[in-house]
Amino acid sequence: MTAATQTRVLPVAEPRTKVPQSPAKRRDWLTALLFLAPFLVVYLVLLVYPLFLGIWISFRDWDLMGGDYGWIGTLNYQDLWSDPVFWRAAGNTLKFAAMTVPSMTLVALLLALAVQGPGRIRAVCRSIFFLSSVFSVTVVTLVWAMVLSPDRGLIAPVVQFFGGTPFNFLGSPTWAMPAIVVTTLWWGVGLPMALFLASLGSIPKELYEAAELDHASRWSVFWRITLPSIRHTVVLVVVLQIVAQLQIFGQPFLMTQGGPANSTRTLVQYIYETSFRDWLVGYGAAMAMVLFVLMMIFSMLQLWLGRQGDDQ
Amino acid sequence: MHHQKALAGLALTTALTAGGAQAADIQLMRFFGDCQNEYGSVNDASQANGECGIITALVNEFNATNEGGHTVTVQTADWGAYYDLLTATYQTGNIPDVAVMHSSVMPDFVSRNLLTPLGPLFEQAGIDTADFVPAALQNASANDEVYALPFDLHALLFHINMDLMSQAGFVNEDGTPRLPTSAEEFITMGKQFEEATGQNFIATESQSAEGMMVRFFQSLVWQQGATTLSDDGTSANLTGPEALAAATFVKQIYDEGLADTGLDYAGAEQAFLNGQAGIIINGTWVVDAYNAQAESGSVPLKSYVATNVPALMGEDAVWADSHMWVIPADESRPQEELDAAVAFLTFLNDNNFEWSRTGHLSVRQSVLDSPEFAALPHRTAIANTSQIAHAVPTTQNQRAIYNAIMSEFNSMWLAGAEPQAALDGAQSQVERILRRANRGG
Numbered sequence: 016m017t018a019a020t021q022t023r024v025l026p027v028a029e030p031r032t033k034v035p036q037s038p039a040k041r042r043d044w045l046t047a048l049l050f051l052a053p054f055l056v057v058y059l060v061l062l063v064y065p066l067f068l069g070i071w072i073s074f075r076d077w078d079l080m081g082g083d084y085g086w087i088g089t090l091n092y093q094d095l096w097s098d099p100v101f102w103r104a105a106g107n108t109l110k111f112a113a114m115t116v117p118s119m120t121l122v123a124l125l126l127a128l129a130v131q132g133p134g135r136i137r138a139v140c141r142s143i144f145f146l147s148s149v150f151s152v153t154v155v156t157l158v159w160a161m162v163l164s165p166d167r168g169l170i171a172p173v174v175q176f177f178g179g180t181p182f183n184f185l186g187s188p189t190w191a192m193p194a195i196v197v198t199t200l201w202w203g204v205g206l207p208m209a210l211f212l213a214s215l216g217s218i219p220k221e222l223y224e225a226a227e228l229d230h231a232s233r234w235s236v237f238w239r240i241t242l243p244s245i246r247h248t249v250v251l252v253v254v255l256q257i258v259a260q261l262q263i264f265g266q267p268f269l270m271t272q273g274g275p276a277n278s279t280r281t282l283v284q285y286i287y288e289t290s291f292r293d294w295l296v297g298y299g300a301a302m303a304m305v306l307f308v309l310m311m312i313f314s315m316l317q318l319w320l321g322r323q324g325d326d327q
Numbered sequence: 328m329h330h331q332k333a334l335a336g337l338a339l340t341t342a343l344t345a346g347g348a349q350a351a352d353i354q355l356m357r358f359f360g361d362c363q364n365e366y367g368s369v370n371d372a373s374q375a376n377g378e379c380g381i382i383t384a385l386v387n388e389f390n391a392t393n394e395g396g397h398t399v400t401v402q403t404a405d406w407g408a409y410y411d412l413l414t415a416t417y418q419t420g421n422i423p424d425v426a427v428m429h430s431s432v433m434p435d436f437v438s439r440n441l442l443t444p445l446g447p448l449f450e451q452a453g454i455d456t457a458d459f460v461p462a463a464l465q466n467a468s469a470n471d472e473v474y475a476l477p478f479d480l481h482a483l484l485f486h487i488n489m490d491l492m493s494q495a496g497f498v499n500e501d502g503t504p505r506l507p508t509s510a511e512e513f514i515t516m517g518k519q520f521e522e523a524t525g526q527n528f529i530a531t532e533s534q535s536a537e538g539m540m541v542r543f544f545q546s547l548v549w550q551q552g553a554t555t556l557s558d559d560g561t562s563a564n565l566t567g568p569e570a571l572a573a574a575t576f577v578k579q580i581y582d583e584g585l586a587d588t589g590l591d592y593a594g595a596e597q598a599f600l601n602g603q604a605g606i607i608i609n610g611t612w613v614v615d616a617y618n619a620q621a622e623s624g625s626v627p628l629k630s631y632v633a634t635n636v637p638a639l640m641g642e643d644a645v646w647a648d649s650h651m652w653v654i655p656a657d658e659s660r661p662q663e664e665l666d667a668a669v670a671f672l673t674f675l676n677d678n679n680f681e682w683s684r685t686g687h688l689s690v691r692q693s694v695l696d697s698p699e700f701a702a703l704p705h706r707t708a709i710a711n712t713s714q715i716a717h718a719v720p721t722t723q724n725q726r727a728i729y730n731a732i733m734s735e736f737n738s739m740w741l742a743g744a745e746p747q748a749a750l751d752g753a754q755s756q757v758e759r760i761l762r763r764a765n766r767g768g
Contacts, residue, residue, distance in 0.1 A: 276738035
């Protein structure tokens with residue numbers, strides 16, 4: 016514990032950022048800066064500047080087409096507080112992420128375990144499972160809207176065959192969200208699966224050989240060797256998924272337009288509608304700030320939880 | 328040689344006398360769908376049917392026949408995304424020269440100086456604004472200036488399957504459908520209808536996309552002499568007894584099983600055309616299409632009639648809006664393109680009758696008075712629609728207001744919300760939107 020802490024603290028204590036005094040070192044420093052410049056420019060222009068501009072706009076009555084009506088203090092944030100649609104959208108977004116992130120991680124891990132290793136069939140399966148990720152959101156939602164359609168869908172004839180009445184999933188406030196979760200799983204499982212595959216491939220074979228000599232059960236091999244070895248990938252996948260799924264927009268926007276009865280309206284859709292339909296960019300920016308803070312909190316929490324494991 | 332000189336001289340004279348009428352390519356942005364496959368080569372608007380077909384053929388006809396040699400290129404956008412895309416063009420600089428616009432949306436654009444004033448241009452082009460019916464001219468005007476060419480008035484109608492109505496015994500002696508005269512009678516007749524035919528009394532879009540029932544609700548509030556927004560458009564009026572009565576009735580239609588909550592726009596149309604519903608609540612824009620389908624014999628619907636929305640809560644009144652053509656403001660637009668845009672608007676105005684064949688009400692008194700308009704199918708039954716039509720008060724952010732009411736309303740039949748709760752929710756949201764819209768901008 017102490018050794019680990021010391022090694023981690025040491026580099027921070029070193030005065031790395033101080034500009035070196037000797038000409039040679041200064042030249043090195045300039046060279047380093049030059050190499051870093053392309054990234055820094057992109058980072059500053061496309062991330063840091065928009066972030067601070069967004070914060071600034073969120074305190075103003077900024078109209079998309081009419082321009083800036085001036086500083087209004089925290090009025091946008093006060094409006095958010097009393098806007099039921101915003102709370103509904105925030106709740107829907109969290110609900111969607113809570114349903115999607117664990118199931119996506121689990122399904123991706125199970126698929127990765129199933130298709131890892133040599134063999135032609137496994138290689139084909141790997142490609143097939145990854146293939147859906149290359150489609151655009153428009154194609155994916157179109158396909159799933161057709162699959163789920165009660166009139167002409169894929170599920171309807173099966174239900175009818177067993178004597179049931181086809182169900183309108185996307186028209187039900189209860190089932191529309193789960194239907195969008197399933198669509199998202201089908202679409203997005205490829206990337207986390209690939210990450211798990213890479214991680215599984217890098218576990219040393221010796222560990223499994225040793226476990227085999229000890230007659231360890233498959234479950235304890237998975238629980239004591241596989242899972243601890245890919246722990247960092249699990250954290251990475253979960254963080255990436257949280258950040259991605261909290262920004263859900265395309266699927267509900269195209270499949271349900273946020274309905275029925277607001278049950279699938281998410282934060283990004285509400286931000287989009289507020290900013291680009293109603294032209295209230297200031298109000299939209301305030302919502303975006305809330306989303307930003309939400310994503311940051313969940314990602315930090317996840318990273319912190321991941322680090323806890325390291326210390327043990 | 329002399330012959331060639333004479334030709335060159337003639338060409339020069341033509342060019343000089345034509346003055347501003349230099350040929351130009353202009354961009355038209357619109358919704359109404361894309362039907363290039365069917366109507367891409369139709370150059371005669373009188374040969375086309377339906378909104379998409381007629382506007383496509385009108386553009387083709389203009390391109391083929393206009394004397395200035397102008398060419399209109401069309402950019403079609405999906406209805407749901409249309410205004411977002413039009414807004415985006417102002418940011419990208421690729422502003423269309425002519426665009427379609429609802430009168431309910433125009434205040435957003437006029438208040439920010441995003442449209443070209445058309446009064447003087449109309450005068451030059453000889454477009455007689457006095458021929459527009461007063462409601463249409465009012466829709467197209469703001470601050471004593473005309474900003475749009477009104478193209479139609481469109482209202483909500485009851486589209487009726489007469490075979491099912493006669494099966495239920497709801498036919499008058501003169502052959503017209505017998506319609507309810509009160510909300511109570513509506514429910515009673517609905518139950519009788521469903522018992523007699525085994526089909527739904529009503530089909531209508533009930534999901535979150537179109538909000539057909541919001542238009543019906545607004546009509547019912549107007550029928551009681553009240554409004555959903557104050558006349559000056561500065562405050563919401565959704566918590567009054569009239570709104571509650573209307574909302575309670577709308578919910579009752581679903582609670583009594585008279586309409587299927589699961590239908591989207593296409594599903595409702597399909598149900599009606601398949602003979603699975605007695606009445607579809609939809610706009611004027613489908614009269615021509617339903618009539619053509621019923622006559623073709625390709626659908627189970629055989630005997631089709633369109634009527635006004637009946638007075639169920641007092642006086643006759645119905646929701647209406649207006650399609651108009653505008654020239655979005657663009658300082659960099661060359662004069663010849665502006666001239667071409669005005670020439671195109673003049674052509675559209677001259678052919679207003681063709682557009683009224685869709686089922687929309689013409690905005691030109693001369694067309695309304697013409698025998699050819701009266702001869703169109705079902706027009707006698709809806710001849711007075713423009714007199715009972717009510718437009719929403721002029722205010723910005725109508726789309727947001729509409730969507731807010733729509734979402735709250737859908738929760739009444741999709742999630743079991745009480746009418747009072749839905750109205751309270753809608754009231755607070757609309758008040759918030761109006762506060763923003765009336766910020767002095």
